[in-house]
Amino acid sequence: MDSLEVALEEGRKKVLYHELRPGLEALEVMPEVRERYLKECKGTDLSLAALRGDEELVEALLSSGAVDTANFLGVTALYEASMRGFAGIVQRLAAARADVNARGNDGTTALLQAAYVASVDEQRRAACCVVVALLRELGADVTVRDAWGKTAAKYCRDIPELEIALHAEVLVTCPYEDCRRMYRVRRSDYRCRIVRCGFALFRGREYQLPPHASRAKVRRWLTETWGWDGWPGEVVGCGRPFRFPDESGTGLFLTWSEEVTGTAHPSSVDAEGDYSIATDLRSDDVEVGG
Numbered sequence: 001m002d003s004l005e006v007a008l009e010e011g012r013k014k015v016l017y018h019e020l021r022p023g024l025e026a027l028e029v030m031p032e033v034r035e036r037y038l039k040e041c042k043g044t045d046l047s048l049a050a051l052r053g054d055e056e057l058v059e060a061l062l063s064s065g066a067v068d069t070a071n072f073l074g075v076t077a078l079y080e081a082s083m084r085g086f087a088g089i090v091q092r093l094a095a096a097r098a099d100v101n102a103r104g105n106d107g108t109t110a111l112l113q114a115a116y117v118a119s120v121d122e123q124r125r126a127a128c129c130v131v132v133a134l135l136r137e138l139g140a141d142v143t144v145r146d147a148w149g150k151t152a153a154k155y156c157r158d159i160p161e162l163e164i165a166l167h168a169e170v171l172v173t174c175p176y177e178d179c180r181r182m183y184r185v186r187r188s189d190y191r192c193r194i195v196r197c198g199f200a201l202f203r204g205r206e207y208q209l210p211p212h213a214s215r216a217k218v219r220r221w222l223t224e225t226w227g228w229d230g231w232p233g234e235v236v237g238c239g240r241p242f243r244f245p246d247e248s249g250t251g252l253f254l255t256w257s258e259e260v261t262g263t264a265h266p267s268s269v270d271a272e273g274d275y276s277i278a279t280d281l282r283s284d285d286v287e288v289g290g
Contacts, residue, residue: 010105013072017041024051042072050089051080058089062096074104082110083117085127087134100138106147111140115155118162125161132156133165142166174237181237197237 020041023033029048037043046066049057058077068077078098081089090110094100103109108116111132118128132152136142145151156162174181174197181197 013041017071017073017075024048044069044071044077047071047075047077047080050077050086050093051084053081053084053086053089055086055088055092058092062092068093068096068098070102070104074102074106076102076110078102079104079108079110079113082114082131082135083128085114085117085124085131087127087130090131090134091138094138100135100140101144103144107144108146109140109144111135111142111152112144112146112150112155115152115162115166118165119155119159125159129161129165132162133168136166136168179237 020033020037023030024037026033029052034048037048038045044066046058046061046068049061070076076098078090078093078100079102081093100111101109114128114131114135118125118132121128142152152166156166176197179197
């Protein structure tokens, strides 16, 4: 087929697919609708269960050997679950080796579609934000562009909860009533359980600070990591320590390791949050951090 015929055929497929969608998402799928979906759209029962959010059926189908294959538009079960905001199904499909970076015929991926839906549908936004964060943790490629040249970051722009999800971050609120500052924190950095409230504000952007240490070591870290020439414009936060109550964690700023010999717990030193410690750290090579 020439390019015009290909485009027309692709358009026909999309029309058919979208005609069937309401029936597929209905409380009860009529047999004739399912049959058309399976035969004409080359769909699967796994994809149908995924787009309907039926976790039990997805689990049963996967246990019986079902594989996540694409329909005639290149849409997989993981893609369907992502655009509907069903994070549990996305995780189960990924565990069964479904491809999180599978691309539809128009170049769209599950991450792109989840980000797009979250950007335009406020009712699904919260659920799709969870899916966006999950897909990032599962290794979804953020550089992929769809047929319109847009990346997931483009759809997430200026929507704080989406930007946080895309960049694998969480929101953290300082627990002290006289502070209560809120920060964005990288998920990969919230493994330490004891933290100190604070971040660096530089050229209008917030940056997390490194493991708690001397001011000289922090300055060196900022220079090497961010390319800053000297101390940044402002350090914000009360600097007081606190402990997260459970294993989920919600953030990491200035961390403290109780295992480092010769150092006191931050609650007993530098209580005002000067971001330098009162114990003897003459060498910047001393490793202090969570």
